[in-house]
Amino acid sequence: MLRAQIFTLYPEFFPGPLSKGLYGKAMSKKLWDLKVVNIRDYATDKHKTVDDTPYGGGSGMLMKPDVLAKSIDENVVKNERIFYLSPKGKLFDQNFAKDLSKEQSISLICGHFEGVDERILSTRKIEEISLGDFVLSGGETAAYVVLDSILRLLPGVLGNDQSTNDESFENGLLEYPQYTKPPIWEEKSVPDVLLSGDHAKIKDWRLSQSEAITRVRRPDLWEKYNKKN
Incomplete structure (x- = not known):
């Protein structure tokens, strides 16, 4: 069974379409499971602040490393691969999807604002992946795409495992x-x-x-x- 985790500021987005059709049936058969982590739950101030201004100036805000790190540390299991959905990342393709379909667990971080503090990527060994040369307003839509491409490759999900050949x-x-x-x-x-x-x-x-x-x-x-x- 694949265990997938989504780290997001908008947990109400999930499971969304992933709970319908073949993927919903596959979830009920325990072929995969989804856990949604609300990053904002790990903010410590009374306003639940998750972002701040970038050093050196510039437009927009960045997700705070301390808040994001706490959400990761309390939910990610040992040796689990963590991915940040980013236009700067390695291009996600079919071979990448095949590779991830063999994992037991993966975590996807949905970015917002102008991105995340660079230190969180290196200290938590987070891999950056991109869907292509365009920018989205948030990582949630990209997370749907990544999970969709992975789930259909799991044995038993499509019914006929030869249908993807x-x-x-x-x-x-x-x-x-x-x-x-x-x-x-x-x-x-x-x-x-x-x-x-x-x-x-x-x-x-x-x-x-x-x-x-x-x-x-x-x-x-x-x-x-x-x-x-």
């Missing part, structure tokens, strides 16, 4: 086009090869489609794919 990024390529009934819709037909029953030809068609789509839409992935093949 042909998805985008699994073989270094984007996924091929998919079709379902009816065979003709708005004068557009399903490609004949998919109706042929010839599994070898279907496999070749899907690979060629994946390669063509990746080459046009993601030249960075296409370059990596060519180097490996």
Whole structure:
């Protein structure tokens, strides 16, 4: 079972959509568990202050290291990997998700304001991860994405563990086009090869489609794919 922890200033955001559908069923089956930690509960002053101005000046506020550290120290178990969701972090991708799906427990810190005091990252060995080259108003939305990508890889969550094998990024390529009934819709037909029953030809068609789509839409992935093949 995966034990996930979310450190946030807005605990009411969770579990949110993670309690619905397949993930809700998986939680009830004890395939994973979620604990939500309200960082503000660990502030010691009467106003429950969690942020302060940055040394050296600048706009915005930073999360205080003492408050965040206390919330971490009282909840994180030994050897648990801790991640801070940050645009400065290592890019989170499918391979990263696979890696984390093998962990027994992970913690995600949802930032706000202008970020966190740098000292908390080094003293608590916190890894920074990013979803891409853009900025969000808080880490909660990013935490949903990270957990979603991990949970679907846990054995038993999707029902058919083979269903993730042909998805985008699994073989270094984007996924091929998919079709379902009816065979003709708005004068557009399903490609004949998919109706042929010839599994070898279907496999070749899907690979060629994946390669063509990746080459046009993601030249960075296409370059990596060519180097490996």
